[in-house]
């Protein structure tokens with residue numbers, strides 16, 4: 460690549476450019492252009508010149524003619540483009556499964572953040588922008604966040620099938636729900652605010668993430684669960700009245716103890732398009748659970764009994780099915796982040812070992828995937844263990860103990876979704892995945908340098924649909 464880039468640079472320094480666009484390192488044009496695109500390589504009047512550095516390619520578009528002698532280098536240029544684009548090898552097969560990805564708003568200031576234009580438009584089928592709040596019974600965003608909505612919606616220029624949803628709530632961000640659902644008038648106010656927001660920003664729907672109805676309710680015999688069902692029904696009715704094909708989804712709890720209290724599952728089944736089940740945070744450090752454990756185990760471990768035997772994806776999925784949720788509405792949550800623990804005794808590093816607190820990595824016990832990769836490649840003596848029962852890895856070094864997901868474990872989860880004929884996968888979150896491509900070897904995706912976990916899920920689900928990829932990666 461480096462040699463090619465140099466060669467190209469020398470040859471094409473002088474010609475005036477009609478248009479300069481950036482192809483970022485995921486092989487995706489930051490600003491899609493109207494006439495010249497990479498497809499234009501094949502047509503007569505358009506020539507693209509690409510100058511690549513390690514981080515990005517600059518493409519210079521010229522409206523030249525075939526007889527121009529620069530054309531003999533077309534193949535060289537094409538090779539550079541193709542090689543570069545393959546680094547972010549997203550299948551464009553129209554998937555029959557949902558790939559529902561959470562994207563957290565970037566903060567107002569700050570660098571190194573995942574920006575909307577860095578998200579490949581074919582990586583996910585649904586993007587949930589997270590999170591809006593409920594304030595005075597209306598949906599509410601910070602002023603600067605509206606620009607993010609506008610930028611995300613631009614991804615639909617290239618993938619018109621992509622659905623953009625606004626996710627409302629989230630852990631500790633959902634205190635507006637109890638009052639809002641409590642009566643017909645306040646629900647109506649909320650639904651009206653949704654209607655305007657979807658219309659004004661060309662969004663495709665709403666995802667409700669209240670954690671969790673009726674769980675913290677101080678009202679004895681409160682009716683939050685019923686009111687939540689009522690809200691879903693009224694939103695669906697409003698969509699129908701509007702004659703819009705809007706999407707309504709919910710993010711729900713995984714543990715049965717919460718599900719029993721919070722949801723009328725048959726009502727969810729009736730009114731939502733699908734359910735993003737948060738099948739993670741099964742284990743993390745708290746003073747009541749001071750033990751190592753897996754964030755998102757696929758199956759139970761044979762030593763786990765009673766309640767502990769229910770804390771895994773396989774159990775949660777079966778439980779929702781038993782409660783009446785259609786297979787096709789079950790969307791299994793896959794985390795890209797991990798949980799860290801601090802071992803009481805460095806020599807006692809099995810699963811379920813005593814822990815004294817969060818680990819030193821990450822923040823408050825949460826660690827993003829690239830930080831796991833950096834730790835593994837920086838520190839000596841990191842031991843990685845694959846748990847063959849739960850189908851997830853963990854690692855430890857001295858006091859540090861980390862439960863995380865790698866390409867292998869998320870692929871196991873995607874295969875589980877295919878084998879059980881479920882609706883699809885939910886990914887939390889794109890931001891916590893390795894979007895800059897710092898992971899290497901087994902911790903990276905074999906064919907691309909960005910988003911190794913999300914991309915593995917996406918391509919595994921798409922490849923299950925058709926064995927032959929007709930239209931190639933890009």
Ligand SMILES: *[C@@H]1O[C@H](CO)[C@@H](O)[C@H](O)[C@H]1NC(C)=O
Nearest residue numbers: 652653655656657658659660
């Ligand atoms: C949507 O646009 C209308 C005017 O067309 C405006 O009154 C309303 O405040 C806007 N709402 C939102 C949420 O942007």
Ligand SMILES: *[C@@H]1O[C@H](CO)[C@@H](O)[C@H](O)[C@H]1NC(C)=O
Nearest residue numbers: 757758759760773774777778
């Ligand atoms: C997964 O759940 C099903 C249904 O509850 C159960 O029959 C099966 O044994 C479980 N699989 C594993 C590997 O635990």
Ligand SMILES: *[C@@H]1O[C@H](CO)[C@@H](O)[C@H](O)[C@H]1NC(C)=O
Nearest residue numbers: 820830833834835836837838
């Ligand atoms: C890994 O090493 C680099 C370069 O030495 C350093 O900047 C970075 O802080 C290290 N990261 C961790 C997690 O140790």
Ligand SMILES: *[C@@H]1O[C@H](CO)[C@@H](O)[C@H](O)[C@H]1NC(C)=O
Nearest residue numbers: 837838839840841842856857
């Ligand atoms: C790595 O582990 C070996 C044996 O367990 C020990 O001798 C060595 O000092 C450790 N190295 C580091 C850098 O911790």
Ligand SMILES: *[C@@H]1O[C@H](CO)[C@@H](O)[C@H](O)[C@H]1NC(C)=O
Nearest residue numbers: 545548550905906918928932
């Ligand atoms: C791109 O992905 C397709 C299907 O996922 C795969 O067959 C192909 O080998 C990949 N290309 C590269 C260069 O890795």
